[in-house]
Amino acid sequence: MNALLGLPLALPLLGAALTIVFRSSSVQRAISFVSLLGALGASIGVLVHLAIEDDIVVSRLGGWPAAVSITLVGDRLSALMLVIAGALLVIVLAFAIGQRAADERSPFYHPAYLVLAAGIGQAFLSGDLFNLFVAFELLLMASYVLLTLEGTDAQVRSGTTYVVLNVVESMVLLTAVGLVFAATGTVSMAELPERLAELPDGVQTGLHLLLLVAFGIKAAVFPLFFWLPDAYPTAPSSVTAVFAGLLTKVGIYCMIRVETLLFPGQGSTLLLWIAGLTMLIGVFGAVSHVEMKRILSFHIVSQIGYMVMGIGIGTELALAATVFYLVHHIPVKASLFLVQGLVERETGSTALDDVGGLARRSGPLAVLFLVPALSLAGLPPFSGFLAKFGLARAGFDAGQHVVVVAALLASLFTLVSMTKIWMAMFWGDPYPDVAEGRVGVLRHHPLMSSTTALVIVGTVAVALVAGPLFDYCTGAAAQLIDPGIYRAAVLGS
Amino acid sequence: MNASLVVVIAVLFGTGTYLLLQRTLTRIVLGVGLLGNGVNVLILATSSRAGDVPLVGRDDTTDSVPQALILTAIVIGFAITAFLLALAWRNWTIDGDDAVEDDVEDRRVAKARQRVVTDVPDHEDVTP
Numbered sequence: 001m002n003a004l005l006g007l008p009l010a011l012p013l014l015g016a017a018l019t020i021v022f023r024s025s026s027v028q029r030a031i032s033f034v035s036l037l038g039a040l041g042a043s044i045g046v047l048v049h050l051a052i053e054d055d056i057v058v059s060r061l062g063g064w065p066a067a068v069s070i071t072l073v074g075d076r077l078s079a080l081m082l083v084i085a086g087a088l089l090v091i092v093l094a095f096a097i098g099q100r101a102a103d104e105r106s107p108f109y110h111p112a113y114l115v116l117a118a119g120i121g122q123a124f125l126s127g128d129l130f131n132l133f134v135a136f137e138l139l140l141m142a143s144y145v146l147l148t149l150e151g152t153d154a155q156v157r158s159g160t161t162y163v164v165l166n167v168v169e170s171m172v173l174l175t176a177v178g179l180v181f182a183a184t185g186t187v188s189m190a191e192l193p194e195r196l197a198e199l200p201d202g203v204q205t206g207l208h209l210l211l212l213v214a215f216g217i218k219a220a221v222f223p224l225f226f227w228l229p230d231a232y233p234t235a236p237s238s239v240t241a242v243f244a245g246l247l248t249k250v251g252i253y254c255m256i257r258v259e260t261l262l263f264p265g266q267g268s269t270l271l272l273w274i275a276g277l278t279m280l281i282g283v284f285g286a287v288s289h290v291e292m293k294r295i296l297s298f299h300i301v302s303q304i305g306y307m308v309m310g311i312g313i314g315t316e317l318a319l320a321a322t323v324f325y326l327v328h329h330i331p332v333k334a335s336l337f338l339v340q341g342l343v344e345r346e347t348g349s350t351a352l353d354d355v356g357g358l359a360r361r362s363g364p365l366a367v368l369f370l371v372p373a374l375s376l377a378g379l380p381p382f383s384g385f386l387a388k389f390g391l392a393r394a395g396f397d398a399g400q401h402v403v404v405v406a407a408l409l410a411s412l413f414t415l416v417s418m419t420k421i422w423m424a425m426f427w428g429d430p431y432p433d434v435a436e437g438r439v440g441v442l443r444h445h446p447l448m449s450s451t452t453a454l455v456i457v458g459t460v461a462v463a464l465v466a467g468p469l470f471d472y473c474t475g476a477a478a479q480l481i482d483p484g485i486y487r488a489a490v491l492g493s
Numbered sequence: 494m495n496a497s498l499v500v501v502i503a504v505l506f507g508t509g510t511y512l513l514l515q516r517t518l519t520r521i522v523l524g525v526g527l528l529g530n531g532v533n534v535l536i537l538a539t540s541s542r543a544g545d546v547p548l549v550g551r552d553d554t555t556d557s558v559p560q561a562l563i564l565t566a567i568v569i570g571f572a573i574t575a576f577l578l579a580l581a582w583r584n585w586t587i588d589g590d591d592a593v594e595d596d597v598e599d600r601r602v603a604k605a606r607q608r609v610v611t612d613v614p615d616h617e618d619v620t621p
Contacts, residue, residue, distance in 0.1 A: 130562055137569045144576055148583075156584050160518060160593050163580060167525050167573055168513065174532045174566055181559060182539030 005059040005072045007042035008082050008121035011035040016114035028110040032093055036117060040086035043121075047079040051472055056479065056489035058127070071127030071188065073490055076476035077323055078124040081253060084330050085124070087458070088245050089117050091451050095338055096238035098447025099345070103149040103236050112149070116142035116242070123250045127490060129177045129187040132254065136173065136218070140166050143247060146239045147231065154234045162231035165217065173214035180207055190490035192262055193483045208263045212270075215258065219251025221308055222278040225301040229285060232300070233293035237341025240293070244300050245334035249326055252307045256322065259311050260480040271312030272403045279305030279410035286417040292340050292350035292425065295417055296333075299376060302410055303329055309407060310391050313398045319477035321390030324470055328375070328383040328462050335372045335455040342368070342448060343425065346441040352421065357430035364442055366426050368449075371456050373422070375463075377415040383462040390470070498538045505531030518581040518591040522574060529570040533563045 015035030019028045046057055054076075060069040074082070093113065096104045103109055119139025126132040144166075148159035181187050183203055184195035196204060213224070220228040228248070232240050259267055282302030286295045307329070310322030340350055342365060347355045359366035375382035388411060395404035442449040462469065479485050505527050512524025540559035581591045 130565075134565060134569075137573075141569075141572060141576070148580065151583055153587050156580060156587060157593070160580055160584065163573075163577060164513070164521055164525070164593075167577075168528075170569075170573075171525075171528050171532055175535060178532065178536035178539055178559070178562070181536070181562070185556075187558075 002057055002059040004042040004045050005057055005074050005125060006061065008039040008086065009072070009118050009125060011038045011042070012114040012118040012121065016111045016118065019110040019114060023107045025105060028107070029093075029097060032110045032114060033090070035114060036086065036090045036093065039117065039121060040083070040090055043079065043082035043086045046074050047083045050074070050076050050079050051475075054475055056486065058490050070131060071190075071490060072125040073127035073189070073486070074125055075479050075486065075489075076472065077253070077256070077480060080323065080327065080472065080476060081124045081249070082121060084327055085120050085246050086117075088330060088334055088455070089113075089120075089242065091454055092238050092242050092245075092334065092338070095241070095341070095448055095451040096236075098445055098451060099236070099238055099341065100445075101236050101238070103146075103239070106149055108145060109149060112142045112145040113242075115139075116146065120246055120250060124253060127189055129180060129189065129192070133170070133173050133177055136250075137170060139247065139250065140170065143243060147235050147243075149239075150236075152234075158231045158234045161227055165227040169214055169217040172210060172217070176207060176210035176214055179210065183207065188490070189257065189261055190487045193264070193487065196262055204263065204266070208258070208266060211258050211262070212255070212267065215251045215254040216274070217251075219248050219255060219304055219308070220301050221274050221304055222281050222301075225278065225282065225304075228301060229289075229294055229297040232297045233291070237293075237337050237344060241334040241337035241341070244296070244337050245330045248300055248304055249307075249330060252304065252311075252326065255308065256311055256319070256480065259314065260319065261483050261486060264481075264483060265314055268312050268314055271308055272400060275305045275309035275312050276403045276406040277305070278302065278308060279406055280413075283410045283413040283417065287413055287420070290352045292343065292352065292421055293337075295421060296336050296340060299336075299414065299417070300333060302414065303333065303376070305410065306388065306391055306407060309403055310394065312403070313391075313394050313400055315394055315398050316474070316477045316481050317397060318391065318394035319480050320470065320474040321387065321394050323473040323476050324390055324466075325387040327469065327473070328387040328459070331455050331458040331462065332372045332375050332384065335452060335459060336369075336376065338448075338452040338455060339365070339369045339372065342441050342445075342452060345445065345448070352424035355425045355431065356428045357426070359426040361430045362440070362442060364449075368452055368456060369426065370422070372459055373418040375459055377418050378411045379415070381463060383459055383466065386463060386466050386470075498534060502531050502535050502538065505534060516592045518577070518584055518593060521593070522577045522581060525577060526570070526574055529566070529573075533566055533570075536563050536566070 012035050015031050018031050022028060022031065050057065057074040059072040061072065062069060116139050119135050119142060122135035122138060123132060126135055144159065144163050147162060148155045177187060183199055184192060186192060186195060217224045232243055235243065279302050282298050282305060286298035286302060289295050289298060307322050307325050310318045310325060343355065343358065344350050346362065346365065349355055371382065375384040378384040378388040388407065392404050392407060509524045509528030509531055512520045512527065515521060536559045540556045585591045
């Protein structure tokens with residue numbers, strides 16, 4: 001079991017090395033699929049083990065003792081994230097191949113994609129802060145390449161902002177890691193809770209805020225979100241789907257670790273304020289924009305607020321709901337961007353002004369949009385309703401009424417902006433009128449449409465198995481809320 | 494930690510931040526380099542007193558972990574600088590300069606706020 005833990009990191013990296021050597025498109029695709037499926041298989045193995053055993057899997061690379069080795073730690077949260085991320089990476093890769101876009105044919109697409117997968121895997125498994133930094137660099141470097149692969153004017157323009165912003169974020173994170181090491185003499189997340197607690201309050205607050213700023217930029221919380229709606233829309237939809245689904249969620253994952261493990265319960269008030277503002281500002285951005293990719297990008301920001309809210313409330317129920325929200329949010333957000341890719345392929349545009357009457361033109365496409373859109377807005381019976389219900393319940397139980405009202409308000413405006421997309425793009429007479437040269441994206445691109453449908457089936461499945469899934473999430477929250485469990489598993493009690 | 498290192502760190506962070514705030518991409522690249530080295534010096538300063546050596550078996554050894562961290566950070570910084578330079582060059586071949594542009598869509602939305610527009614466009618007035 002412990003050996004499996006290295007695979008979600010090692011296999012994609014190995015695949016990336018091989019795809020740099022073999023430039024043939026079909027060979028690259030085969031290598032990508034094999035390594036990603038292998039990583040997914042290993043993650044599922046760990047997940048099944050943890051679902052039955054309820055412990056924490058630890059792997060020390062090279063067999064060094066706990067204090068000096070590079071440690072990979074898989075608890076219930078990391079295993080769940082690994083499986084969702086792994087599945088999404090495989091499906092979106094199939095979508096990208098089906099899309100037949102210029103960037104997938106570039107010989108550097110597959111190596112970058114696999115390095116991204118390895119970075120995401122390492123971020124979820126890292127047992128120390130410095131390896132977390134290295135994981136961030138891996139996935140950021142790969143994301144820079146994927147975002148600017150076509151080298152168009154728009155990509156270079158927004159890519160520049162994205163790269164510089166994330167470089168600054170890396171610097172902040174590295175400074176934080178250096179200062180944490182200076183203050184405590186360790187970067188191991190198992191040893192840190194005890195040593196950080198001994199520090200003076202001021203030093204603790206300083207380190208805490210530095211880490212929060214670094215992960216806050218990555219997670220795109222208010223007021224550090226401004227780079228996201230600018231950068232994401234310029235990439236091809238397959239790349240944006242992975243970014244939207246996974247990259248900000250890595251930031252959220254790290255925030256969960258910081259708030260539960262390193263500084264338990266210290267940032268609650270600040271986080272609740274950030275959560276409320278992130279939800280509302282994000283959704284107002286979505287309401288004000290008139291281009292589908294932009295609206296969806298602002299929704300990412302808004303949805304991040306919900307997860308920060310769960311972290312801020314910090315009770316076991318709230319953390320369980322946050323983990324459930326992550327599970328719901330990743331496929332829903334990714335599928336919306338995939339649908340956006342289908343719409344763009346069908347009509348050539350995603351500006352609300354340019355497109356109309358899609359529902360009459362292609363009914364199935366409208367259904368593909370409607371299911372994740374309603375789920376994102378939080379309407380029953382979709383997964384978004386259950387996730388938001390859990391968070392609202394946790395908020396009321398903890399007496400945090402203001403932030404729950406903000407969350408419900410944001411939910412309402414999410415529905416408003418989704419209705420805006422729906423009315424402009426799907427209702428009315430077909431426009432532009434292409435009765436003659438009908439594109440018919442669903443028929444002509446079966447791989448694109450079937451993979452999109454698969455992700456959407458995944459979002460519905462989250463709602464269908466919500467009971468057992470929420471039990472698992474509660475188990476994950478129970479592991480999170482007691483740092484002693486983590487410490488005992490990694491260091492040996 | 495001695496005072497001169499503190500001054501060096503402060504100067505590197507200050508100049509690096511100043512350069513990062515410029516519009517020209519080459520200056521930003523230089524800023525990233527300075528800032529990165531500032532962070533590296535900061536980590537180095539946490540390791541031990543100046544002059545101690547990272548060798549096992551002596552009394553006045555320094556902690557070698559920060560130096561391993563710096564080594565990794567230097568390699569990463571190198572890759573990022575190379576990528577940023579490539580980006581700057583690409584920007585220059587497209588635009589003829591290397592200034593970072595504004596977000597076009599944002600400006601469009603900001604302008605649209607000044608006029609009276611309906612949020613939901615209808616297509617009835619448009620002849621296809």
